[in-house]
Amino acid sequence: MSLFTGWRAALRMARRDALRAKGRSALVVAMIALPVLGVTAADITTRSVASSESEQLTARMGAADALFTDPEIGPLEQMPDGNMYDAVGGTVPEGEIPPIDMRAALPEGARALTLQSVPASVTTKYGLTGTDITEFRVSDPMARGRVELVRGAFPHGTDEMVATEPFLTSSGLRIGSRTTVRSIGRTYTITGIVEDPSDLKAKQLYADPGAVIAPWRKAAERDPDVLPPNTGTPQWLVTGADGSGVDWNDVLAANRKGALVVSRQVVLDPPPDSAIPLAHSYTPYTEGTSAEEGAAVVTVVAMAVLEIVLLAGPAFAVGARRSRRQLGLIGTCGGDRHHIRAVVLAGGLVLGAVGTVTGVAAGLLLTVVFRPMIEGWAGQRFGSLVLNPGELLAIALIGLVTGVLAALAPAIVASRQSVLESLTGRRGVRRSSRVLPTVGASLLALGAAVAVYGGTSGDTRLVAGGSVVAELGLLGCIPVIVGLLGRLGRGLPLSPRMALRDAARNRGRTAPAVAAVMAAVAGTVAVATYMASTMAESDYRYTPSLTEGTMVLSSSDERLTAQLPLARAAVEGNMAVTGRPAGFARAWAGSDCNIYYEDEPGGEPGCGSLTLVKPTGEGHTCPLRAKGAKELAARLSSEEHRTLMRSPACVDEYISTGAFPTDENNIVVGGPDLLRLYVKLDDPAAAAALEAGTPVLLNQAYAKNGEVTLKAVHAYNAKDTANRKLHPGPARKTTNRLKVYVADARYATTPGIRMIMPRKTAERIGLRTAEAGSVYAVPHRPSDAEEQRVSAAIEEAGGGIWLQTPSRPGDRDDIMLLVLTLFAGVVTLGAAAITTGLAKADAEADLTTLSAVGAPPRVRRALSGFQCMIVALTGVLLGTVAGLVPAVAVRLTDLGKAMEAMRANPMESAYTPIVLPWTAIGVLAVAVPLLAGLLAAVFTRSRLTLARRAG
Known part of the structure; x- marks a missing residue:
């Protein structure tokens, strides 16, 4: 029999076997088609969103030939794409440069x-x-x-x-x-x-x-x-005139008149360097990430192939066992081992081809159908639907090869069976390998150590390599771990005990499914851990302008005080505020600088100043700002530096004035309601101190012996005629020492307030005060409609009132984390379902015997449910462990970079936390296994038609 004839017969047998076992075949086709579908859709979407240069020019200038702008630097020289330009001679003329007459810079007839x-x-x-x-x-x-x-x-x-x-x-x-x-x-x-x-x-x-x-x-x-x-x-x-476009000569002519030009014709067909005046001083920027991008693509493809092999491989193994009599007959007819291998591999080739074609076609179709939704998510329209035949062919070939690889191990096992075993259906005695788990445990330890070392040394290649080695080592340990599951069933009821023992007995079926779940969950946990950690770091670095759950209505102009009641009514009538608001006022010395008086004749500002003097010495001066700060930073750990940064002595280095109309001293005039509502300090002693006229100091670094020093310069602007007449001559300077109530150190981080002063105390020491606004408690961030209603009402009242609503530290969109969790959940459900289906097909004779000896129908459902749950839970737990290795290693790399930056600048934060995504882990470790078990139990037939057991 020739090679071609043998493979033709093998393909024909594989096709007929696939049609006979439609359920198992559909399962394999789906497992191959789904990744191919995803990669195809991602490829088409990426190519379509990444617009060509021509499409980018159209988005920028429409159907025009060129875009002219005035950079206001006079005559200039530019590169053809307009991204680099400079004044002629490299020097911008001094003085104000008037706008150019753009009409004179345009080509004639344009x-x-x-x-x-x-x-x-x-x-x-x-x-x-x-x-x-x-x-x-x-x-x-x-x-x-x-x-x-x-x-x-x-x-x-x-x-x-x-x-x-x-x-x-x-x-x-x-x-x-x-x-x-x-x-x-x-x-x-x-x-x-x-x-x-x-x-x-x-x-x-x-x-x-x-x-x-x-x-x-x-x-x-x-x-x-x-x-x-x-x-x-x-x-x-x-x-251009008569559709001639804008050529390089037109661009040079416009440059001489001071116009910067981006011409479609010039960008798509640039002139030679000899015709570009700026070319001699321009060094093009080249990106060096192609190697990293290629490595990332190879890694993703390899993981996808591994995922398919792990999921589809057991299906081929069960199929080979179900067809072992047919394979045995090949041996009785003179076929040898390579013929049997060819039949099983042909099954992988046939199903791989069907899955690949289905996946590519479905990926293209779904991209077309969901194109509007994808464009909305990306925030831009596709220039065109870009299909790269070479890349689509490569994706198809990878899917086809993956199908064959998934059938490789079952083909080798089937070819090693004797003809007698194949015809009688006996499986023989199989012993687990002792070498594989030993090697796996060694690789796990070695990979984790290499990854951690790479993280501490800042070598990302060691991090990636060590993480992969650790995951491969854990894969090698999975058969032993699955084997140990059988011992956990002692003392459990019938169904979970049988499920655990069945998983341990049939490791060839259970271990690959557990490995597939582990691989998917490991990637999700790694990315989710890194995202949760960077979000926590972002939260720490973010300086809020308001305390949580509050909103501030304020005005910095004394003349607008009469409009505050109308503004308060607008807020209270249009927003979901809770409780009574807390009013506050501001205090100042001399003229009110916040209402933007002009300078006095002679150029000197005519405003007073109010300064809360910070004592010097330990506990008052921030060590990170003092002499020897770099030497101190070099000795600090990340946590010690964080503690020091949050101390009262250093915290005011980055706490802003926030939403309150105060100067840099952050002194607000208010009472106990402001202390309770905004500061969140519900302390009867502090409230009593304010009632008695004693200020409450939130930052204890400004107090010495329970007192603060307040310096005031009472200067008056020339336009402040009333006070100018009362206080002629030079500015009056006063210094007051005030007894204060010192709050706990944790209140030093309160946004916008350093000290709350009673109004009677401010007036007693000669400061001027005026009502400035109110603080509200809000259960959530106001909607656009609520803010628009309030803005309209404030404008109707005369304007000049500012409403500051709660904000968040940057973009907290968790869509990516949700997508990753859903992906891992779907793979987990799929792998568990595959294993349960294969277990059902593989152990049908045992289930028949179980029913024959009187087991109630519900046992069959419970057994399927527990089988599914065991695979899902085991894979999730192992995947969580595997995913933490690269996440922790990468965060260690970030920590090293942050520590270097902190030692160069001691006020730079070095806080680099490692935060576990407990929500995602909880969904994967609890919700998904329970859902898998429930679905398996619901969709399993409880009654079975009895048949005579063969063999």
């Missing part, structure tokens, strides 16, 4: 559109909101690609606008709604919805040129109370 934005406050369905208004004729064909119409109509005239979908969603407006620009009181009709294909999340309004900025400037010229618009540098979208 047509241009201007694009200019201005921030403005506009009315909404709920109230007021701030947004950007861009003057740009979006109806012009030149704007296509830069701005696209989604619904409605383009604006025509100076009383119409179009808006983006995110703006309409936030503001509650729609097509046909009217909005007013508060600065000029002009109302516009929204005629359509547009989008910026490169930024789908932009909240923006578009109007024709002359609709907003010009009338705003005229209003500012007529009325001194109207501030002129804060516009940015305008951009000019230019199309």
Whole structure:
């Protein structure tokens, strides 16, 4: 029999066997197709989102030939792409450079559109909101690609606008709604919805040129109370005469007149270096991450292949055992071992081919179907749906090879069985290898040690290599761990005892599934641990402007005090505040600098100052700011440095004034309600001290012997006529020592407040005071609608009142962590389900015997449920251990870098925590195994038709 004939017969037998066992075949096809589907969709999405250079130019300048701007440096030289430019001679002319006449810089016969934005406050369905208004004729064909119409109509005239979908969603407006620009009181009709294909999340309004900025400037010229618009540098979208484009000569001519040009023609077909004046002094930037990216791709592909082999391999093994009589007949007909191997491998080839084709086709189809959702998640439109045939073919080949690799081990085992064993169905006696677990344990210890060493030394290659070795070592230990599960069943009820013993007896089926779960969970736990740790680090570095659960309404202008009651009514009527607010006031010496008086004639500021003097010495001066700080930092551990940074002596180095209208001393005038609501200090002694006129000091580093020193300079601005007449001559200086109540050290980190002073005490020592606002307790961050309603009400009351709402330390979007957890959960459920299904098929004769001896029907369901739960729980626990190795090692690398930065700058934080993602681990270790067991029990038939047991 020739090689071709033998394989043709093997493929025919494999096809017929796959059709006979449709359930098992569908299982294998699904396990191969799902990763192929995911990789195909990821490849198409990545290629489509990563726009080409031509598509990036279209997103930037629409259908125009070039983009002209004025960098305000006079005549210049630039590189062809416009990213690098400099003034001619490398020196910008001194003095103010007037804007250039852009019309004179354009090529002869060119047509241009201007694009200019201005921030403005506009009315909404709920109230007021701030947004950007861009003057740009979006109806012009030149704007296509830069701005696209989604619904409605383009604006025509100076009383119409179009808006983006995110703006309409936030503001509650729609097509046909009217909005007013508060600065000029002009109302516009929204005629359509547009989008910026490169930024789908932009909240923006578009109007024709002359609709907003010009009338705003005229209003500012007529009325001194109207501030002129804060516009940015305008951009000019230019199309060359007769479609000739903008060439390099046009760019050089524009450069001589001071214009910077990005030309589509020049960027896509740049001139030679000899024609570029700036080329001699320009060094192009090259990225060196290609090797790291290639290593990452290889690692991901290898892990995907390993995952498929681990999951599909047991299915092929069970299939080979189910077909052992057929394979034995091949031996009786003269077939040898390589023919038997060929039949089993042909099964992997057939199912791999079907799974690969299904996966690639489904990946392409799903990408097309879910394209709008993917674009919304990415925040930009695809330039086009990019299909790379070479990459798709490579993905298909990997899937095909993976199917064959999954069948390799079962093929070798099947070929080693004797013909007698195959025909009688006896499995023989199998002994576990003692070498594999020994090698595995050694590799686990070695890999963990190498990874930790790489983390402490900052070598990421050792971290990656050690983590992989440790995971491979743990894989080698899994058969022994699974074997030990049988011993845990002593004393348990029938179903869990049988499930544990079945898992231990059939390690060839159980161990790969546990390994597959472990591999998926390990990656998830590693990434989740790193994300949770970096979030905790970000939280520590974040300096809040408010205490948790509070909101501050304030004004820094004494003349606006009368508007505070109306502003409070607006807040209390439109926001979910809880309890009574706590009022506060501010204190100052001399003239009120916060209302922006002009300087006195002669240039000297006419404002007073108030200084809370910080004593010197231990406990008062921050050691990280003192002499020898670097030597001290070199001796500190990360935790010791963190403790010192949070001490009262050092904490005020980075605590800002926050939401309170105070100077740098953070002295607020208030009473016990402010202490309780904002500071969270519910202390009767502190409240009694305030009632008695004793200030409460939150930062004990400013107190010495229970007293603080307060220095005041009573200077008066020339425009502060009333007080200027009462206090003529030079500024009066006073120093007061005040007895204070010193709060516990932990209150030194209170945002915006260093000391709370009773009003009567402030007035007694000669300070001026004025009501400044209120603090509210809020159960959650206010919505856009609530903030817009309050803004409108405050504006109606006259404006000038500032509402600061709770914020979060950066972007706390946990979508990635959720996706990783869901992925690991799905793989866990799939692996457990596969193992349970294979156990059912593999042990059908045993289940028949169980029913024959009188076991109730529910035992069958309970047995399936426990089998599924054991695989899921074991894999999750081992995966958690495996995932912690790289996460801890990488965090050790981060710690080393942070310590270096801290020793160079002692005030730089070195806090690099390792935080476990208990929510994700809890879901994977508790919820997923319970769900797997429940689903297996529900979908298992409890009754079985009895049949005569063979063999």
